[in-house]
Amino acid sequence: MLDPTPPVVTRFAPSPTGELHIGGARTALYAWAYARRYGGQFLLRFEDTDLARSSEASADRILEDLRWLGLDWDNDDIPRQSQRHAAGRYDEVIQQLLDQGDAYEDGDAVRFKMGDHRGDVTFDDAVYGTIHTPAADLEDFIIRKGDAGGKMPTFHLAVVVDDHDFEVSHVIRGQEHLSNTAKHAALCDALGWTRPTWAHTPSIMNPGGSKMSKRDKGKACQAAAKQWMQKETRDIRDFCAMCVCSAINSLEESRVADEACFTDEVGEVATGQSYSMIGIELIASALDLQLPEIEVADFRRSGYLPAQLLNYVALLGWNPGNDLEHFDLKYLAEHFALDRINKANSTFDRAKLASFNQDAILQMSLDDFEPVLRSHFEQFHSDKLEQLGDNFRLFSDAYWERSKTLDDPATLGTFVFAAPTEYNAKAVKKNLAKNENQGLQVLKHLHASLADVSPWDVPTIRASLEQAVADLEGPHMGHVAQPLRVALTGTAVSPEIDATLALLGQNETLTRIARCLEELAA
RNA sequence: GCCCCCUUCGUCUAGUGGCCCAGGACGUCGCCUUCUCAUGGCGAAAACAGGGGUUCGACUCCCCUAGGGGGUACCA
Numbered sequence: 001m002l003d004p005t006p007p008v009v010t011r012f013a014p015s016p017t018g019e020l021h022i023g024g025a026r027t028a029l030y031a032w033a034y035a036r037r038y039g040g041q042f043l044l045r046f047e048d049t050d051l052a053r054s055s056e057a058s059a060d061r062i063l064e065d066l067r068w069l070g071l072d073w074d075n076d077d078i079p080r081q082s083q084r085h086a087a088g089r090y091d092e093v094i095q096q097l098l099d100q101g102d103a104y105e106d107g108d109a110v111r112f113k114m115g116d117h118r119g120d121v122t123f124d125d126a127v128y129g130t131i132h133t134p135a136a137d138l139e140d141f142i143i144r145k146g147d148a149g150g151k152m153p154t155f156h157l158a159v160v161v162d163d164h165d166f167e168v169s170h171v172i173r174g175q176e177h178l179s180n181t182a183k184h185a186a187l188c189d190a191l192g193w194t195r196p197t198w199a200h201t202p203s204i205m206n207p208g209g210s211k212m213s214k215r216d217k218g219k220a221c222q223a224a225a226k227q228w229m230q231k232e233t234r235d236i237r238d239f240c241a242m243c244v245c246s247a248i249n250s251l252e253e254s255r256v257a258d259e260a261c262f263t264d265e266v267g268e269v270a271t272g273q274s275y276s277m278i279g280i281e282l283i284a285s286a287l288d289l290q291l292p293e294i295e296v297a298d299f300r301r302s303g304y305l306p307a308q309l310l311n312y313v314a315l316l317g318w319n320p321g322n323d324l325e326h327f328d329l330k331y332l333a334e335h336f337a338l339d340r341i342n343k344a345n346s347t348f349d350r351a352k353l354a355s356f357n358q359d360a361i362l363q364m365s366l367d368d369f370e371p372v373l374r375s376h377f378e379q380f381h382s383d384k385l386e387q388l389g390d391n392f393r394l395f396s397d398a399y400w401e402r403s404k405t406l407d408d409p410a411t412l413g414t415f416v417f418a419a420p421t422e423y424n425a426k427a428v429k430k431n432l433a434k435n436e437n438q439g440l441q442v443l444k445h446l447h448a449s450l451a452d453v454s455p456w457d458v459p460t461i462r463a464s465l466e467q468a469v470a471d472l473e474g475p476h477m478g479h480v481a482q483p484l485r486v487a488l489t490g491t492a493v494s495p496e497i498d499a500t501l502a503l504l505g506q507n508e509t510l511t512r513i514a515r516c517l518e519e520l521a522a
Numbered sequence: 523g524c525c526c527c528c529u530u531c532g533u534c535u536a537g538u539g540g541c542c543c544a545g546g547a548c549g550u551c552g553c554c555u556u557c558u559c560a561u562g563g564c565g566a567a568a569a570c571a572g573g574g575g576u577u578c579g580a581c582u583c584c585c586c587u588a589g590g591g592g593g594u595a596c597c598a
Contacts, residue, residue, distance in 0.1 A: 325547055
């Protein structure tokens with residue numbers, strides 16, 4: 001594809017009606033990369049013509065997510081369409097259209113004339129090629145809402161005016177607008193404005209084939225709620241009661257102050273009528289349900305690195321034309337081009353994202369990993385961070401090569417934070433009970449020998465365990481390590497055995513061994 | 523209903539008429555390393571939606587069918 005004629009100006013124009021969606025993040029990335037590639041400008045603006053659903057809080061969260069991703073924009077003032085409307089800009093354009101005879105009043109709204117008035121519309125999309133729409137398929141559409149909509153311009157009018165006023169050269173946006181673009185092209189023509197270059201991006205889908213959307217969280221909740229109710233023939237009242245109890249136990253009181261209102265929300269979710277995000281998060285926590293990651297904030301909480309999220313998502317619909325899969329923003333800023341954006345929708349594959357993330361973690365040194373993990377724990381697991389205290393570095397080192405995400409250590413390492421409540425039967429049989437309780441005998445020996453270890457650090461613990469292997473005439477470290485694992489974690493899996501002991505501390509290690517011997521001795 | 527767009531391994535994709543009995547990555551499976559898990563190394567299975575054309579020759583071009591997505595809103 002030929003290079004564009006400068007200046008290149010792209011923009012990302014979300015409507016502030018919720019969190020930044022993963023698809024929006026990719027659109028923003030492409031627009032950013034294109035502007036950077038050609039030394040242009042990447043602008044931000046908020047499309048809040050839907051006054052009822054828009055909020056400043058949402059706008060702030062979107063900005064925060066963009067910053068977290070590392071996408072910088074070039075305009076200090078981020079325009080809101082509501083403000084531009086208040087300044088009269090859209091009315092001015094609408095009046096011009098009215099005066100020209102290209103628009104007419106319809107009740108208290110205003111419509112733009114399409115069809116025979118303008119004829120067929122053809123435009124070139126940088127991704128999809130030439131799109132031709134016959135006049136017969138084009139209907140007059142509203143450009144200014146009526147009284148109920150606050151006489152606001154519709155999205156169709158506002159985008160065209162804004163993209164023109166801010167001299168946007170390339171409109172990169174989701175494929176859902178492809179069919180609407182004929183309207184925008186016609187509007188540009190009627191106003192005598194140069195049409196921007198449009199580039200539509202394919203959608204990101206769920207593995208099931210549906211479009212990835214925030215509704216998926218509600219669906220997940222519904223399914224889990226139904227399942228919960230099916231057990232022991234509970235009904236919706238039981239469910240609400242359970243959720244409320246859970247919420248009262250786990251959340252600050254202010255959030256559940258209005259118990260009646262909360263109950264309604266829960267009921268709606270469970271019956272599939274509608275839902276609110278607060279209700280969903282409460283339900284998920286009550287059911288111990290892992291909500292699907294849909295928005296950027298979800299991936300952040302799940303412990304994905306921003307660079308990897310961006311890398312993965314960039315590749316979901318674009319590629320450099322060779323086998324290169326791992327690249328960063330700098331690479332995109334040098335190589336991104338619109339003609340390599342794919343046309344077909346793609347399915348989001350969390351396993352591949354996780355693999356990208358793990359690769360990036362493994363590329364870090366232990367020294368680099370520790371502060372990154374610490375920062376994640378500060379934000380999402382401050383209690384665990386506090387509990388670990390000086391052992392955090394040990395913990396970080398132990399989980400570095402075992403983690404696909406920054407959140408994995410929190411779940412993989414639960415044994416560090418709480419003693420096992422039960423011993424995995426299979427693990428007990430294999431490692432403790434087998435050969436006439438051989439494992440338990442080993443534990444007895446270790447309980448004594450480990451009591452003498454000082455200082456309680458990895459090398460000393462290791463030396464002690466190696467000595468134990470020799471004393472016991474056991475051929476393998478495994479004969480010592482596995483019984484210990486079961487006693488200390490209740491399972492047969494943990495980090496290196498010396499690190500496992502070091503993490504727990506001497507007292508806790510001895511206590512857990514003693515308790516295990518006591519419970520399984522009989 | 524009408525209109526538009528899309529269709530290569532399970533998934534993301536390379537492929538722009540012969541270099542392709544189709545290459546890479548994730549996932550899956552097997553083997554090796556190993557105190558478990560993980561890491562690391564080696565290897566395997568796995569795709570051109572179907573049917574017609576065009577051509578000496580089609581994954582690549584055209585048509586039809588099927589499937590998927592989107593639009594048809596005073597939502598964006």
